[in-house]
Amino acid sequence: MRVFLTIALRNLLLAWRRSAFLGVAIAAVTLLMVLLLSLSQGIRDNLIFAATALTTGHVNVSGFYKTAQGDASPIVTGAAEARAVVEKHLEGVDFIVDRQNGFGKVVSATSSLQSVFKGIDVSQDTRFLKAVQLAEEREYVKDGRAEVIGSAEDLAKPNSILLFASQAKRLEVQVGDALTLTTQTFRGMTNTAEVTVVAVAKDLGMISSFHVFMPPKTLLDIYQLKENTTGVIMVYLDDIDRANEARAELYKAFEDEGYSMMEYDPRPYFMKFEGVMGEDWRGQRIDITTWEDETSFMSWILTAVDTISFILIAVLTIIIAIGITNTMWIAVRERTRELGTVRAIGMSKRQVLLLFMLEALILGFASTVVGAAIGAGIATGITAAHIAVPIEAMQIILMSETVVLSVNLGHVISAVLVFTLVTALAAAWPAIRASRLQPVTAIHHID
Amino acid sequence: MSSAIVELNDVIKDYPLGKLTVHAVRGVSIRIEKGEFTAIAGPSGSGKTTILNLIGCVDVPTSGKVSVAGSLTNDLGDRALTALRLHKLGFIFQSFNLIGVLNVFQNVEFPLLLQGGMSKGERAKRVDRIVEEVGLTAHVKHRPNELSGGQRQRVAIARALVTNPAIILADEPTANIDSATGHSIIELMKQINDEQKTTFIFSTHDQKVMEQARRIILLKDGVVVDDNAQNGDGQASGAAGEKLSGTDEVEE
Structure with a gap:
């Protein structure tokens, strides 16, 4: 397993420009997801606080x-x-x-x-x-x-x-x-x-x-x-x-x-x-x-925020997933001869699959952790800064006079898991195709 | 006579090429005994690489039978063929085909890791010994891009040897290195063949390399045109060598 990790990690570093581009994109979407979830949680927390203080x-x-x-x-x-x-x-x-x-x-x-x-x-x-x-x-x-x-x-x-x-x-x-x-x-x-x-x-x-x-x-x-x-x-x-x-x-x-x-x-x-x-x-x-x-008569606010967040995240996730799939295809094409070699040496299809999935998982996990951590940091910072909500109607919807983004550890972990999973799923098809390459075809592949 | 470690029986291999069919190998029968040092020679397109691929279990014949290390490969599925390659065969490629992100030690160690069942210490000992045998102890931490062509091919030989395979297959092992280095590579292979009795089968179209082989199987248009296995003098100076010298050597 260690050698697979070494190969995966070094290949990511070798193609550092591509890895960095994709990593930043994955991190950015994770960051956005954490911020939107924190916004939703902030509204929910404000709602619970206000409702339980005033009316229920x-x-x-x-x-x-x-x-x-x-x-x-x-x-x-x-x-x-x-x-x-x-x-x-x-x-x-x-x-x-x-x-x-x-x-x-x-x-x-x-x-x-x-x-x-x-x-x-x-x-x-x-x-x-x-x-x-x-x-x-x-x-x-x-x-x-x-x-x-x-x-x-x-x-x-x-x-x-x-x-x-x-x-x-x-x-x-x-x-x-x-x-x-x-x-x-x-x-x-x-x-x-x-x-x-x-x-x-x-x-x-x-x-x-x-x-x-x-x-x-x-x-x-x-x-x-x-x-x-x-x-x-x-x-x-x-x-x-x-x-x-x-x-x-x-x-x-x-x-x-x-x-x-x-x-x-x-x-x-x-x-x-x-x-x-x-x-x-x-x-x-x-x-x-x-x-x-x-407070069910106000649940539309949370539903609206959650729906908008979901649509936004879903669109970005699809774009990211396409990016990951394309990048993995390029990686498979670039390393077809290497794949043929390792298959000839005795690496099984399952191990080839593991090798490529590891690359995607390492990139996905590292990027989402960084994105989620930065997102949680920004959310905490925004809340601590007591940034005023300038429009009264927005104050009513956000249930607060200042922007409150409430970071929930469960949400942060969910964001990391969801985008790591998305990365893995997006990489799965190229990785499966890589594992199915016939060694003889791969060995004689012309780069 | 000892039992054959490789046996091809009336093997045919056809490849589809668009609407055409390329007949790469047309009814080849070869028998190679354990411990032989054999060159498969012939001009470009004669079927050398195809024969090596068939013996190396990375390809299957269209018809005929291929037996490697006692297993009839026609009957084996992908898992069994992978296991056969891992445990019985070693590969040396024309373009070295090392894993670029691993250093010399890690490249050589790689097949042992795939095999499993060996402690870290045992692996290190085995790798160090093989690396020393191929004269690369000083370069053990280097990556392939820090080595010359000859050094890379020595790493490939070490990687092929490290699992103690029954057969080592080398596809044009000297094609991408200068002739002096190529000579030394073949000498190294020969030395290992002498000392460890590992069966070597390599393809070449280089006359000088062929002269170092103990047996030459000459192919032309997918058919064996000469085999000096019966010469008994252990040198490739017989009819096969002469026939090849008359062929047009085109890079493959």
């Missing part, structure tokens, strides 16, 4: 309450009892918190916007306070100060509200300003509440553009709900990858405890209204979802 737990216990066909309230009555079921039956829980849900209009003196209302108890919901960073005033007020005004902890005050920078900008408000919330109660009446802006947070991508936060009491009052009512019990696990498993466990636990369950539907709660309203049942039904279900 890893697993959620929510549901609907119906008094008649045609209505549907997205609430869980008996919140404390429902929470006790989770605490009793689910293991591997980091912490549990519950939030009220609502939807309505936020009106300022000059503008308004539609938003999801979230009732949050900041004394319990420490995760939220850690995840949300307050924006400097200049980020949402023209000629504003370069300092943070207000405090997220002030959400503990009655009738307070936390907005995100893009919302504050659109509503043309700052900390201390008053806003009016308007909504339809679950009984179909219009209700309003006066709230004061106590904090403005930095945007967290698309999700933050349609969420505002207020104390639970404000939301309970505006919807005229009882104290022991909540919108969703959000469960954070030690391991987010266990979310689906935990969802199944909770479903069974609630069923065993005698709750009426909704059929599993992997969509966010606000997409289920219409269906539930049309159903003919009364009372409370529990719905268990994962963070992926609650």
Whole structure:
């Protein structure tokens, strides 16, 4: 084997121009793949971070309450009892918190916007306070100060509200300003509440553009709900990858405890209204979802990024594969006489095949490792440099104000393996043809 | 009489050439005993190389039987033919055909690596001995492009010898080197033949080289026209030599 490696390596060095050209091309495509995968992972990480901070737990216990066909309230009555079921039956829980849900209009003196209302108890919901960073005033007020005004902890005050920078900008408000919330109660009446802006947070991508936060009491009052009512019990696990498993466990636990369950539907709660309203049942039904279900309406972003990446990589891979095949053909033609010699000496077809495949694999592996390493380095560098995303629409899609490329070791290894495999496959046909050359034909080949 | 190590029995070899068929060998029967030092001579296109290819198991006859080292090659598949070449035959080529990216030691060692079953130390010992025999100890780390034509052919001889093959086949071994060097190469082959009793079969159209052979099989147009195997004097000064001297020597 060592002599085969020596021959393969030295032949690559002998044809160093060709090897270098091909190696750079393979490395470049691998680098691009690592960057695109890191971009996709960055968006995914931002999405998970934003979603789990603002709108969903890893697993959620929510549901609907119906008094008649045609209505549907997205609430869980008996919140404390429902929470006790989770605490009793689910293991591997980091912490549990519950939030009220609502939807309505936020009106300022000059503008308004539609938003999801979230009732949050900041004394319990420490995760939220850690995840949300307050924006400097200049980020949402023209000629504003370069300092943070207000405090997220002030959400503990009655009738307070936390907005995100893009919302504050659109509503043309700052900390201390008053806003009016308007909504339809679950009984179909219009209700309003006066709230004061106590904090403005930095945007967290698309999700933050349609969420505002207020104390639970404000939301309970505006919807005229009882104290022991909540919108969703959000469960954070030690391991987010266990979310689906935990969802199944909770479903069974609630069923065993005698709750009426909704059929599993992997969509966010606000997409289920219409269906539930049309159903003919009364009372409370529990719905268990994962963070992926609650953010599925945004999966198109990841699908789009992944699809574009795939097409780009596929086209480049085809070009590279053609290049490798052609190069290997040239190598086989140039070394036909050598092949005849080694076959005459006693090298088997399998060994000839191995010899050529080794060349391709060495070139492919070395190039992809270099490409992947450089790609990972560039991705890490770009993220560390906090390069601002200049266009707001892009910020929403990328779920961040800066470019975040998240390097995942699994992706890097996949890129190396995929392109090494592509190199091997592209080299396979010339190598097979080389191994099938008749020794007598090869020996008398004229260079 | 000892048993033949090579036997060709009414061998015919035809090659398609477009719509034509080239009759390279037309009914040749040859018997070569173990330890012979035989030249296959003839002008260009007479079928010398084809005969060597058939004996060397790199080609198969259109008809007739070829027996090498006790195996009837007609009946063997690619694997068996490869094994036969690896274990029983050694090759010396007109253009040396060394592996350019390997040095002298590695080129000579290569067939042993293909054979396997020998420790690194044993291989090194064997290679060093053979390299010394061909007088290239000082060049053991050199690559082929750092050697003269004669030195390269000595490496090729060493590579052919290293597995202790029963037969060494040499196709025009002196064609690409000057006559003095060519003479020394044939002398080296002869010396090995004397000392180790290895059977040598080589093709040539060079009168001086032919004179160094102990047996000459003269071919013309794919047919054996003379074979001095029965001369008994061990020299190529008989009828075969005279007949070849009258032929037109065209480079092959």
